[in-house]
Amino acid sequence: MNHPKTKILIIDDDLDYCALITETLIDQYQCYFAHDGQSALDQFTAVQPSLVMLDLGLPDMPGLALCEKLASAANGNPYALFVVSGDSSIDTKLKAFAMGADDFIGKPFEIKEPHLAY
Structure with missing residues (x-):
């Protein structure tokens, strides 16, 4: 029996990064992309x-501002939010968690890391 694949939305303006993540996750997840807020x-x-x-x-809005907009657009529907950033400072991590992030993954990361986290 086929179960529907879990849907993942990858938001990043780096097309190569999106392609790499897709290549890794496509067998188990249904991947969607966005390159701006x-x-x-x-x-x-x-x-x-x-x-x-x-x-x-992101090119058109701060990622942390997008966190708030996603929460509002969810209308109570549950989703996990993994923030990915090259800025792994404690301040950035704390802000991400305050804006609703469930996990924080610093770039660069081992390609298995997002797979193991969810």
Whole structure:
């Protein structure tokens, strides 16, 4: 019996990174992408993913601001939020968790790390 794959929304402006993550996760997860904040909100609403991997460095809005917008757009639907960033300072981590992140993954990371975390 086929079960539907868990939906993951990957939000990052680095196309190579998105391709690498997809290559790693595509067998077990249904992957969707957004490369800026506005398309992320559109995809999030349309797809209703179970997991969001959000890079904080987006071209059109701060990633932490997008965290708030995603929470509002969720309308109470549960999802896990993994923040991914090259800035692994304690201040950035604390801000991410305060904005609703369930996990924080510093870049660069071992490609198995996101797979093991969820």
